Amino acid sequence: MFYGGLGVPESLSKLQRRYDDREFDVTDRSLHLVIETEDKIIGQMSLNNDENLPSRAATFGILIGAGYLGQGYGAEASGLLLNYAFAVLGYHKVNLDLFEYNVRARAMYEKLGFVHEGRRRENHWSRGRFWDDILMGITAEEWWAKHGLPPQPEIGRERG
Numbered sequence: 001m002f003y004g005g006l007g008v009p010e011s012l013s014k015l016q017r018r019y020d021d022r023e024f025d026v027t028d029r030s031l032h033l034v035i036e037t038e039d040k041i042i043g044q045m046s047l048n049n050d051e052n053l054p055s056r057a058a059t060f061g062i063l064i065g066a067g068y069l070g071q072g073y074g075a076e077a078s079g080l081l082l083n084y085a086f087a088v089l090g091y092h093k094v095n096l097d098l099f100e101y102n103v104r105a106r107a108m109y110e111k112l113g114f115v116h117e118g119r120r121r122e123n124h125w126s127r128g129r130f131w132d133d134i135l136m137g138i139t140a141e142e143w144w145a146k147h148g149l150p151p152q153p154e155i156g157r158e159r160g
């Protein structure tokens, strides 16, 4: 499973089995979603809130399957879930971790407006050496400043 952006990805067929078995959690505190296009599962993403309500902070993670990378799916799916996180679930902050060599993910997160917040040094062993984890995050204010406010409710407005 691919929680919080770090971990070992699953194959798409395994993902399909988990989805068919309804293994994905859709409670507000732990959202695990599959990403579908034309009835085909191409990836998954998650939004976890392990903290208490006053912090209103969540951890985001995403995986697009091989064969579907670099076609805009990651940015589009992330945008949809982050809009939902800020506008509907009312989060104040979304955080994530990534391995320092993950250039593609970092570029996408920066494009979405995530800010570099720090690094957890030599926390990950891969390819014969230790690597840092990069910590990134975005506040609701930063998200709306970059992507525009969500549609406002009609309540109280005069009808023309």
Ligand SMILES: CC(C)(COP(=O)(O)OP(=O)(O)OC[C@H]1O[C@@H](n2cnc3c(N)ncnc32)[C@H](O)[C@@H]1OP(=O)(O)O)[C@@H](O)C(=O)NCCC(=O)NCCS
Pocket (backbone or CB within 6 Å): 004, 005, 006, 061, 062, 063, 064, 065, 068, 069, 070, 071, 072, 073, 074, 075, 076, 096, 097, 098, 099, 102, 103, 104, 105, 106, 107, 108, 109, 111
């Ligand atoms: C990171 C990931 C989710 C991005 O999804 P994607 O569908 O491949 O990315 P998109 O096509 O939506 O591209 C979004 C942006 O990412 C960056 N990007 C995409 N492919 C890239 C590449 N090969 N090299 C560098 N940057 C790249 C670009 O900034 C791109 O924007 P642009 O096309 O306007 O230039 C996807 O690559 C993935 O699942 N990787 C494996 C798992 C992973 O690393 N998850 C994140 C860990 S925290």
